[in-house]
Amino acid sequence: MENVRIFGYCDPLSVRAGERVDFMVSAEGTARVEAQLVRLIHGDEHPDGPGYLDAPVASPLDGALAVGRQFTQVGSFARGADPAGRLAPGGAFSGFAFIWPTTPGGRSQTLFGRWDAARVSGYRFGIDAQGRLELALGDGISVAHLLGEVPLFARCWYLVGFSHDPASGETRLYQEAVINASNSLHAPILPYAYAERRAGVLAQAILHLPDTPFVLAGSHRSGTPAQVVDLYNGKIDRCGLVGRALDAAAFDAIRRDADGLPGRESRLLAYWNPSIGYGPAGIGDTLVDQGPAALDLEGFNRPVRAMTGYNWSGRDDSYRLAPEQYGGVHFHDDALIDCRWTPACSLEVPVDLPSGCYALKLRHGGVEEHIPFFVRAVTPRAPIAVLMATASYLAYANEQLSFSSPVVQPIFGRTPILSEDDMIRVERPELGLSAYDCHSDGAGVCFSSWRRPILNMRPRYRMALGSTWQFPADLSMIAWLTHKGYDYEVLTDHDLHRDGLAALQPYKAVITGSHPEYYSWRMMDATEQYLGGGGRLIYTGANGYYWAVSFRDDEPWCMEVRKLDSGSRAWQAQPGEHYNQSEPIRSGLWRNIGRTPQKLLGVGFATEGFDASGSYSRMPDADKPELEWIMAGVPETLIGDFGLALGGAAGLELDRYDLHLGTPPGAYLLATSQGLSDNYPRVSEEIYYMFPGQGATQDYQCRADVVFFDTLNDGAVFSTGSIAWTSALPSRGFDNPVSRITANVLDAFIRPGPLPGRAARP
Ligand SMILES: [Fe+2]
Incomplete structure (x- = not known):
């Protein structure tokens, strides 16, 4: 028999009488738990004190509560639905991103793609387990890969890209360091192999499914529930897609002047510029697409913004001074902001419930969970x-x-x-x-x-x-x-x-x-x-x-x-x-x-x-x-x-x-x-x-x-x-x-x- 585990949280944490608090519960080893609302008095079980003290409070929540195990998506990424297939080109296309990988190698990581890992459909551009660039194309049955040969260094900025022409199968990978005196772990003085110009032929059809979202820093995997896998660790700055096969000279031009791309590239499909959006409220979770379709991406589990970008000079120490140098978005495979569980129950806080510290106490088979919350006064009257x-x-x-x-x-x-x-x-x-x-x-x-x-x-x-x-x-x-x-x-x-x-x-x-x-x-x-x-x-x-x-x-x-x-x-x-x-x-x-x-x-x-x-x-x-x-x-x-x-x-x-x-x-x-x-x-x-x-x-x-x-x-x-x-x-x-x-x-x-x-x- 599975060990019994009960986990829970509530939202919000502080409520007034008349307001509602939702309780989210995930349980393992049992389909029901006993619930009891309690007022918390003391917790410390040190023998020199009064020990644990609570006072049960009668409420509609008392009694058996049906529970189940809930899925949690861990890891941060950015995502946008693309039902019209604007990012699913039928002809030649290319993709690029400025990246600062932190853990290249060891496992496969996706930089971006419109890819379904369960149905092996679409395209996916990432870093393989050896820390090299990888492009994968899938038609729902088979997958073709083009792998780079030059591993990426951690904590150094690069422009990386790919191009693919389905008519000829001609496929290219591009990789070039973008290191200045401040932005990377290395100084720009080292004779190391940073660059990659790999070419090959991938005679592989691509199946673009309408319900596959475009994902940055991870790969979509359809199923119940759908998940995002192959999460990427590191920063991504400007990135985009172009509806033609770019050559090395075209990638070099992006490296020299990325923000000019929307003005000069007639076949632009998308250009996400994360340095756009800073204001009096800081910056939110939206990555703005300056391309023709305006397919903004939304961050999930709060990718870290206000981070230095590929073009950070070191002379300005805040996005308030030089927002264009703060396009870095740091993604983490273990970030978690919101479990997004379905509520197991809710409480309308009774009007006569005094202000205090409360908890929903859940018990089953000797296992106990407290979900604390705070009730403040509707009209303060205590001194x-x-x-x-x-x-x-x-x-x-x-x-x-x-x-x-x-x-x-x-x-x-x-x-x-x-x-x-x-x-x-x-x-x-x-x-x-x-x-x-x-x-x-x-x-x-x-x-x-x-x-x-x-x-x-x-x-x-x-x-x-x-x-x-x-x-x-x-x-x-x-x-x-x-x-x-x-x-x-x-x-x-x-x-x-x-x-x-x-x-x-x-x-x-x-x-x-x-x-x-x-x-x-x-x-x-x-x-x-x-x-x-x-x-x-x-x-x-x-x-x-x-x-x-x-x-x-x-x-x-x-x-x-x-x-x-x-x-x-x-x-x-x-x-x-x-x-x-x-x-x-x-x-x-x-x-x-x-x-x-x-x-x-x-x-x-x-x-x-x-x-x-x-x-x-x-x-x-x-x-x-x-x-x-x-x-x-x-x-x-x-x-x-x-x-x-x-x-x-x-x-x-x-x-x-x-x-x-x-x-x-x-x-x-x-x-x-x-x-x-x-x-x-x-x-x-x-x-x-x-x-x-x-x-x-x-x-x-x-x-x-x-x-x-x-x-x-x-x-x-x-x-x-x-x-x-x-x-x-x-x-x-x-x-x-x-x-x-x-x-x-x-x-x-x-x-x-x-x-x-x-x-x-x-
Ligand atoms: Fe502290």
């Missing part, structure tokens, strides 16, 4: 909002970094502890990758989406470092608020990005997640406006407001980030590819675009370590009378030597008070971390020279700080500078100094009127 860090949940979605043992074991300072969910993640390409992973060709993953099962955004999930992380860790704040009886509502990063200040404004106090690392411009602006307008923020986290990310307005499920040449980064974008395609902003660290987290939070990223968490020492500011209300009932000088995250409240990732980085000069420093090992080194963006002694036992700047400051209009910020703080809230039955300090601050933040001691502070 408190918890801002669930959904952008950061996406960044980490299904990360496989834990398997990179040469990197992760020293970072963790311990042996990674892998779970069955971790094993499933690496075995299943249909679950996709995270912003901490690289594609199969080594390029960083810059998109992450919620339209796929996210196994580490589940309440019980523990990261390989032996602690919860992101969503399951943030549930410790939810459990604490619930236990203490606070009246709270939840919001998500996505709500904040969409609605801006209006999302936060109704609330007296906003609590962030434990690790709100990924933040968009709109989120940053809204947070700043909220604080300037008298809002009060509690940041019980660290490494917040770190990466500048983007979303498309019409596709909020997919987040974009580019990791640049600074910061704790799992990968690094290529030169010239530092601007997001989803909106025209430079990605990378917020601190590198003038918006350090210290300016809004009072603290910013200083160090990270995962061997053990430390605690806090009380600092002199904690005894000042104007802050008495924060420390009331907390006589301890050592705070937080307990917690569900590696045994302390100051741990995992830590943020520091730093006046030179924008901590407000009037900010108070109430406590600072202690007891950290040298597994907590200084963050790389602050290291200009390498020398010994940059770990926490010697470098005083490797620390977490608890900070308070006032903002305009009686607003305020309270920050703890540690991811582990949130996980210390439930310790000792929720009765501990970390809990008391947090409650003191929250109580004061939501009480009407000015904050206590305000007149005595700057």
Whole structure:
């Protein structure tokens, strides 16, 4: 009997009462599962806390649910239907493309074609398993091939092409490097064989089927379901088709002046120019055809745009300066943006369902799946909002970094502890990758989406470092608020990005997640406006407001980030590819675009370590009378030597008070971390020279700080500078100094009127 597996995701991730959320489920080993709607209270199963807690909620979804296995198309490509056969010439024809292959050889890859791999019909131009050009022509029964002889180098630009004349059978392959000082892995000084001029005779009829689409970076394979196979890794820039047999001189002319082709080639069938389409919203998934039929292609699983093209000079570092040099489109055989599964069920959110964290719980034969989603208030009325860090949940979605043992074991300072969910993640390409992973060709993953099962955004999930992380860790704040009886509502990063200040404004106090690392411009602006307008923020986290990310307005499920040449980064974008395609902003660290987290939070990223968490020492500011209300009932000088995250409240990732980085000069420093090992080194963006002694036992700047400051209009910020703080809230039955300090601050933040001691502070 097949092992039972249940995978699911929902869309959207955040809903209001009266709105609908769809649940997509794929199950193996069973045709039905038991469904139950639950409100999530706590996830972390550490024995020092309350364990997993949920509350069943009666809904029409309760009971048996019919499910089946669903197909997922993995890999990015571009495609256009061609029912009129405009790209299916009966006579002589040629095709060409500027390409920058990243994994030539090893297996067959299709650059483009109007080809059906199941019915061996049409034409297909690609790279064979030896890394050489290959043209295939099929009549539905037999296939004829012409193979090149000169393998392609990886990461070098080429113009490649073919021509075929059915009358004579004469067929040619063309290949020529287009290398300048910046655009390729090689300098243009090498005496290597880049060029190919292969000729042969293919006496092969071509059967053009009307229902075969034209595909770029893959081949269509008809069937149920139809699939795209032979996926290509690498960039493709301008490409096209001509209704005559081009000779080498004609290809040379394209190489010298491709964009002149539509004006000079009377037999042009198609000319896709991916440098067309940049604007105030960045660039979308459409590849514009400047040929007579205007057969635009649509990207699938979001091919990466805003990438340097064959003509990139290196002098301009953004498509905003030289869009014509940004025709590069990077395709990946393992990209996944949207599983496109059929919904198994849907929920109209009942009007009386309170705002909170929910999940559809699916069970069968001892196997359990939670599909979490968030319900925000139709009309906010609670004084408190918890801002669930959904952008950061996406960044980490299904990360496989834990398997990179040469990197992760020293970072963790311990042996990674892998779970069955971790094993499933690496075995299943249909679950996709995270912003901490690289594609199969080594390029960083810059998109992450919620339209796929996210196994580490589940309440019980523990990261390989032996602690919860992101969503399951943030549930410790939810459990604490619930236990203490606070009246709270939840919001998500996505709500904040969409609605801006209006999302936060109704609330007296906003609590962030434990690790709100990924933040968009709109989120940053809204947070700043909220604080300037008298809002009060509690940041019980660290490494917040770190990466500048983007979303498309019409596709909020997919987040974009580019990791640049600074910061704790799992990968690094290529030169010239530092601007997001989803909106025209430079990605990378917020601190590198003038918006350090210290300016809004009072603290910013200083160090990270995962061997053990430390605690806090009380600092002199904690005894000042104007802050008495924060420390009331907390006589301890050592705070937080307990917690569900590696045994302390100051741990995992830590943020520091730093006046030179924008901590407000009037900010108070109430406590600072202690007891950290040298597994907590200084963050790389602050290291200009390498020398010994940059770990926490010697470098005083490797620390977490608890900070308070006032903002305009009686607003305020309270920050703890540690991811582990949130996980210390439930310790000792929720009765501990970390809990008391947090409650003191929250109580004061939501009480009407000015904050206590305000007149005595700057
Ligand atoms: Fe992080």
